[in-house]
Amino acid sequence: MSDPLAEYRRKRNPKKTPEPFSGVDEANRSRFVIHQHHARSLHWDLRLEHDGVLASWAVPRGLPRDPARNHLAVHTEDHPMEYLEFAGTIPAGEYGGGKMLVYDTGTYETEKWRDREVMIVLHGTKVSGRYVLFQTSGKDWMIHRMDPSPPGWTPMPSGVPFAVSRASQRLPAKDEEWAYELEWPGRRVHVPVSGGRAEVDVPEIRALGPALAPTECLLDGVIVAFVPNMYFVFDLLWLDGKSTVDLPYADRRELLERLDLNGPNWQTPPHFTGGGRFALDTARDQGLPAVIAKRLSSTYAEPDWRLIPVERGNRRGHG
Numbered sequence: 183m184s185d186p187l188a189e190y191r192r193k194r195n196p197k198k199t200p201e202p203f204s205g206v207d208e209a210n211r212s213r214f215v216i217h218q219h220h221a222r223s224l225h226w227d228l229r230l231e232h233d234g235v236l237a238s239w240a241v242p243r244g245l246p247r248d249p250a251r252n253h254l255a256v257h258t259e260d261h262p263m264e265y266l267e268f269a270g271t272i273p274a275g276e277y278g279g280g281k282m283l284v285y286d287t288g289t290y291e292t293e294k295w296r297d298r299e300v301m302i303v304l305h306g307t308k309v310s311g312r313y314v315l316f317q318t319s320g321k322d323w324m325i326h327r328m329d330p331s332p333p334g335w336t337p338m339p340s341g342v343p344f345a346v347s348r349a350s351q352r353l354p355a356k357d358e359e360w361a362y363e364l365e366w367p368g369r370r371v372h373v374p375v376s377g378g379r380a381e382v383d384v385p386e387i388r389a390l391g392p393a394l395a396p397t398e399c400l401l402d403g404v405i406v407a408f409v410p411n412m413y414f415v416f417d418l419l420w421l422d423g424k425s426t427v428d429l430p431y432a433d434r435r436e437l438l439e440r441l442d443l444n445g446p447n448w449q450t451p452p453h454f455t456g457g458g459r460f461a462l463d464t465a466r467d468q469g470l471p472a473v474i475a476k477r478l479s480s481t482y483a484e485p486d487w488r489l490i491p492v493e494r495g496n497r498r499g500h501g
């Protein structure tokens with residue numbers, strides 16, 4: 183967060199000048215809150231203190247971090263000031279029924295406040311920067327980030343090539359340098375999750391979006407045609423504004439596990455570090471065709487992955 187008085191202070195020494203030295207006049211700042219609202223459809227509610235009430239917009243995909251992508255913001259009714267601190271569950275069947283969480287809160291400055299255009303600078307914990315809201319038609323407004331993306335934040339990549347395995351007849355020699363995963367027969371899919379939405383053509387797997395919110399990520403895995411369909415997520419390519427394709431497998435896997443993917447239609451299947459023989463036995467017991475050895479130090483961009491068929495791999499043990 184930039185301090186607008188930084189230059190003023192830099193030029194003056196409070197011990198040598200009688201000039202005033204207090205901080206930013208908080209009276210010029212108003213409060214805001216962003217709720218994460220798990221209603222029938224997940225959205226974020228931006229509420230700005232204004233004229234004694236909270237002017238409110240429902241933003242289905244959340245506030246954009248990318249200035250190149252404007253998001254829809256639906257103007258909703260003013261809310262009472264007490265709503266700044268409200269969090270709780272609105273009973274099912276009532277208006278807006280569902281969980282309401284505080285996603286962020288802070289202060290903001292108003293640069294412009296017109297009937298059809300509101301320009302503000304947010305100073306929150308998670309969301310900071312200059313935004314403009316502008317009406318497009320009726321209750322429909324858009325919200326645009328006027329500042330560049332937050333420092334260090336990069337947009338989610340698209341069209342990343344799948345990391346692929348090459349065929350191998352035997353387990354790698356240095357077992358401890360490898361992790362092993364079971365080969366699940368299914369459809370390989372990258373699933374982008376952002377703004378509480380998972381983009382995938384299998385409806386039951388889309389619930390991953392709201393389940394992970396507000397986390398945004400790009401996942402790699404296979405959809406296995408069980409009943410119901412199950413998305414086995416085994417890799418992570420981008421997480422909350424940072425690419426992970428150049429991280430070693432071990433680090434990507436750790437970040438992936440922190441997402442705690444464990445839902446009715448998605449999970450992170452186990453991996454076995456330095457357990458090639460055990461992985462082959464497990465695969466055979468489960469009737470799976472192969473294991474994949476992944477070198478712990480290899481990146482997604484330059485993978486060293488090896489597909490080892492169960493039958494071939496097991497031959498070694500039998501001379």
Ligand code: MN
Nearest residue numbers: 219227240278
């Ligand atoms: Mn709402």
